[in-house]
Amino acid sequence: MSYDRTAVVFVNLGSPKESTPKAVKQFLKEFLGDPRVIEVNPILWKIILNLIILPIRSPQSAKRYETIWTPEGSPLVVETEKLVGGMGQRLGKKFPGLFCTYAMRYGDPSIANVVRNLHLEKGFQKILLVPLNPQYSATTTGSVMDALCDVLKTMRSQPEIRMVRDFHNEDAYIEALAKSISDFWKKHSPLGEKGKLVLSFHGMPQSYVNKGDPYQDQTVVESDLIANRLNLKSDQWIRTYQSRFGKDVWLQPYTEPTLVELAKKGTERIDIVCPSFITDCLETHEEIEGEARKAFLDAGGKEFNYIPCLNAQDYWLDLFSDFLGKHLNGWEEQS
Known part of the structure; x- marks a missing residue:
């Protein structure tokens, strides 16, 4: 055969x-x-x-x-x-x-x-x-x-x-993402009381979801599975949506404004992953590592860590x- x-x-x-x-x-x-x-x-x-x-x-x-x-x-x-x-x-x-x-x-x-x-x-x-x-x-x-x-x-x-x-809900994918995050914490340091994990998904117009697109529901399921796999409490993580284009209402909460708000309310450290992407790209490198990092630190945050996509990890x-x-x-x- x-x-x-x-x-x-x-x-x-x-x-x-x-x-x-x-x-x-x-x-x-x-x-x-x-x-x-x-x-x-x-x-x-x-x-x-x-x-x-x-x-x-x-x-x-x-x-x-x-x-x-x-x-x-x-x-x-x-x-x-x-x-x-x-x-x-x-x-x-x-x-x-x-x-x-x-x-x-x-x-x-x-x-x-x-x-x-x-x-x-x-x-x-x-x-x-x-x-x-x-x-x-x-x-x-x-x-x-x-x-x-x-x-x-x-x-x-x-x-x-x-x-x-x-x-999005396959055990292989959830296990890989959870391992990527936990490996980062082992190498770097635990999240800590004043830290938060941000799961930043790519956004889309709210109207698309209203018409029946299942994307948002799948992001909710996936982020819950990741948090459960990592044994995170509800106040240790948040799901957001990035890459808004145009003036229409998109899925919320928006990533960058959320990071600014968190910094102003006392969150000192952000660890962020982008589960919509398997490979790193403009949206992860420039938008998250660049723009989002600057926004959080300028708002008073002290530490910003971008955890890379899964890419070609063995x-x-x-x-x-x-x-x-x-x-x-x-x-x-x-x-």
């Missing part, structure tokens, strides 16, 4: 090719042009996006990307490649012949190009799609499914598809490969 015609495709959000205004503008145009991300009148939004948002936001975002860019390139891309390499080694041992690669929802390599290449050029008959979004949202995993369906509609021969919808990849094995079992080729 072999898996030599089976591929696993990990899908991350994507990144500009370079930290230049031109490259960032191209990326933002695709990202913010996705109707799953911005749910407004498409004709009106296209005008606003191209005439107002992109000319103003692209240079601003390029400066932000420049602060986190590495010699190897975008942190999100670098960490995604490390993750896929590590998962390929682990899954390859469990499922001989299995091939692992990645695609980006926005930018390159695109889902369309990767799926077409795997099936039409390389002959893979079965594809497991793994969005690197622990929580399901129409804005993320739903959009990945849209992109997949768009390319499948153009293919006369189509591969067999399986897809991981979410893993213990996480071991647990993740066991979890994905459940989706691959029984999919082998009969010899």
